[in-house]
């Protein structure tokens with residue numbers, strides 16, 4: 642079975658670069674109309690250039706997922722133009738790493754606001770339409786550290802563990818209306834987010850990866866494509882790790 646997302650409309654947050662951009666490209670390659678979205682306008686413009694050059698079908702809507710009015714605008718604008726929304730990929734995320742005793746309140750708040758509250762705001766906004774449509778898919782990009790924790794990432798791990806609990810809760814709440822919610826938990830993926838890690842931290846990750854290599858954004862995009870496809874229509878409330886075997 643091939644994956645064809647023709648006539649489908651997906652909103653992908655944080656799709657200006659990294660994993661989000663790779664998911665957006667993979668979806669567009671499979672005929673999906675992609676709503677590119679990011680709060681970084683330079684990244685968004687860069688993604689638009691790639692989409693223009695590739696002839697992909699898309700719209701670009703700037704959105705900071707921590708701001709409710711931005712989120713409402715993103716979702717309402719998409720629905721008003723296309724008359725439906727097939728899915729939402731909650732990909733935007735940040736890190737503000739620090740040891741617990743040194744962690745500042747603003748480091749805690751920024752990560753929880755973006756990675757957890759942002760996912761709540763966008764999911765609530767699309768759920769309004771999904772319930773009426775009696776169809777919709779929410780795919781949340783969590784992290785393996787939401788399952789196993791990580792030193793210096795109490796804020797980030799808490800946010801991603803929260804996303805996993807959130808995903809399971811809304812899967813239970815929305816399932817009877819044919820709305821699914823799943824999470825992908827990537828391990829160590831090569832992007833600008835992990836580029837800043839020290840060699841020591843990278844070596845530490847690699848030691849714990851049976852496949853002995855970092856993942857690529859494409860590895861995560863493929864998992865998202867599967868969950869968006871009709872092959873995954875009866876899968877909900879699950880966490881799919883994409884981590885070369887790090888967590889099992």
Ligand SMILES: NC(=O)c1ccc[n+]([C@@H]2O[C@H](COP(=O)([O-])OP(=O)(O)OC[C@H]3O[C@@H](n4cnc5c(N)ncnc54)[C@H](O)[C@@H]3O)[C@@H](O)[C@H]2O)c1
Nearest residue numbers: 655658659660680681705706732733734784827830832834
């Ligand atoms: N790279 C990894 O190893 C890894 C591992 C596990 C999980 N993840 C998760 O995957 C997702 C993507 O990570 P990445 O590695 O591509 O990171 P990245 O930093 O390269 O990209 C994140 C994107 O999100 C955008 N963004 C951040 N805050 C935003 C906000 N408030 N509103 C809108 N956009 C915002 C950024 O501008 C950026 O374009 C994140 O949720 C991250 O936590 C990454």
